[in-house]
Amino acid sequence: MDQSLILTLMAGVLAVAGTLFFVLKPKNQVKAPVIDKTQVQVDVEPVHFHPESLTESTKVPIVKKHDSPKLSDIEEEVTLTKALLKTEESFFGRIKKALSLGDTAKIIDEIEEILYTSDLGPKTVEKLLGTVRDKLSKSDLLDINKIKAALKAEITEILEPLHKAQATQTKVLDVVKIAESGPTVIMILGVNGAGKTTSIGKITAQLAQSGQKVLVAAGDTFRAAAGGQLKVWTERAQSASTNTAGSVEIFWPEQTTDPAAVAFDAVSKGKAQNFDYVILDTAGRLHTQSHLMEELKKVKRVMTKVIPEAPHNTWIVLDANSGQNALNQAIEFNKIMDLSGVILTKLDGTAKGGVVIGLVDNLGIPVKLIGLGEKIGDLKVFNYADYINSILGDSKK
Ligand SMILES: Nc1nc2c(ncn2[C@@H]2O[C@H](COP(=O)(O)OP(=O)(O)OP(=O)(O)O)[C@@H](O)[C@H]2O)c(=O)[nH]1
Ligand SMILES: [Mg+2]
Known part of the structure; x- marks a missing residue:
């Protein structure tokens, strides 16, 4: 074929393609995104939260719905x-x-x-x-x-x-013992700094995502900043959930210093207002502090006055970095509080992950959930097969 004829034909094809592109291109793709500067704010990082250093006015930062991490965004982050x-x-x-x-x-x-x-x-x-x-x-x-x-x-x-039983489960909802009627009560306890409040935030976010109505109770009346920290986590939980059927509310009577009173009122409110869940945060304590262990017993006891089976779930939070100590804590708490589950936090990055095997072998209580980081999505249902494959270098992931 003549060279000039080929060039003419190619030019024609390009012209037609160009015209089609402009005619068919969807209108909304041409527009540059419009940014409402009044809505832009600095992201609130949910890491290394030091409530003690916050003043009264700054202790509850506002996390707006549109810029909060969604559970689905971060699910894949830490395996x-x-x-x-x-x-x-x-x-x-x-x-x-x-x-x-x-x-x-x-x-x-x-x-x-x-x-x-x-x-x-x-x-x-x-x-x-x-x-x-x-x-x-x-x-x-x-x-x-x-x-x-x-x-x-x-x-x-x-x-x-x-x-x-939990080998095929991925949601908090599926590893909780659910109440036959009224709200399911989860009591969270453990030593200082184990990750109780953080885990409650993560659990609440997942339950809200599953469409549940959750009441979180600030039962740590010991540390002044504890309620504020829990409030931040409940706001994060609410923001992270994309399921409008779910909701999160905090019960935080700031003047109450008796954790048993908080627990009683929270469970009463949960029952009266048809919450699906009441999750009780408690102050960190050592099992050797007998008066504080007595206090925990009392907290548990008063809840039964409202709902005889409450708490349906008594979960201890253990920091994996504590290794053998975590096992001792669990054994001692279990003697007094009759635990039904373990949340093992900070598994990310520790070399002490073997503690899971000793815990289960010695305690006979399941590890329900594991914490794999500081963000709201970093809490998973414990899967024993994945765990074994991971520690034996056999994981496909
Ligand atoms: N890396 C990592 N950090 C975690 C995890 N869970 C909690 N943390 C961190 O552990 C620290 C303590 O967490 P908190 O939730 O305040 O612990 P707590 O048990 O409520 O502490 P007290 O109320 O003081 O007894 C925080 O800096 C958390 O971000 C986890 O799974 N991984
Ligand atoms: Mg706490």
Whole structure:
């Protein structure tokens, strides 16, 4: 074909395409976004909240709906595997290295040392060690896959019975014991700084997202700033939820200094006003502070005057970084408060993630939820299979 004819044809095609582009382009794509400067505000970062340093006037920052993180935005951010990388390194990573010792007696000694320094507790270490010693032949001990399979089977035996029911669950709503009638009451307790208030914020956000009407009660009457901090979290929870059927309200009688009175009034209000959930925050305390433990018992007792089965869920919040201490705390709190679940926080970045196995083995109470960060979406239902795969370097995620 003649070269000039080809050029003419190409020019024609381009002209037609250009015309079609301008005719068919949707109108709203041409417009530049209009920014209402009065609505722009600095994002409130939900990290390292230090309520003590806030003054009365600044302690409740306003989080506007449009710029708050949505649960769906941040759901994918932290995976269990990512959070447990350090645990995997210091647990299975070290076992892998032990194989280079070549000698099976030395390998067993090294595995024993690793297990004892993995926050499992002596009873659980003996179980795992027994498996390695009794179920593996000399040649198996030189095969990392055989060791892994033996550990996996034993850890599964410990974790599976209490967590099978929640293996397919992803929502807080699905791991709560629900009241037969009236509001479901969740009491949250634990030592200072474990992550109680933060976890309540995260739980509330998820429940609101599931369309639930939630009343959060400021039962930490001990620390002056505690109510304000809880208020911030309830506002975040409300803002993070995109489900208009759900709602969040705080019960914070600022003049009340008795946590039992707060609990009683909150549960009464929850019942009278048809809330689906009442979640009670409590002040941090050590199990060795007997008067404060007595106080917790009283708080629990008064709620039964309104709803005999309340609290339907008594969850202890434990900081994974406390390792063996977390286990001791749980054992002691359980003696007095009859716990029904554990929220294990700060699993992100700790090397002490092995504590889960010891906790479940020694306590016989399920780990319901795990905290994987400081943001409102960083709370997941504990999945035992994912956990085991993560600490044994077998995760596909
Ligand atoms: N990295 C990380 N930080 C967390 C997590 N959960 C809570 N935190 C942080 O832990 C700190 C303490 O959290 P709070 O919720 O105030 O703990 P608390 O148990 O209510 O503390 P008290 O009321 O003083 O007893 C805060 O800085 C939180 O951001 C988590 O899962 N991961
Ligand atoms: Mg608190």
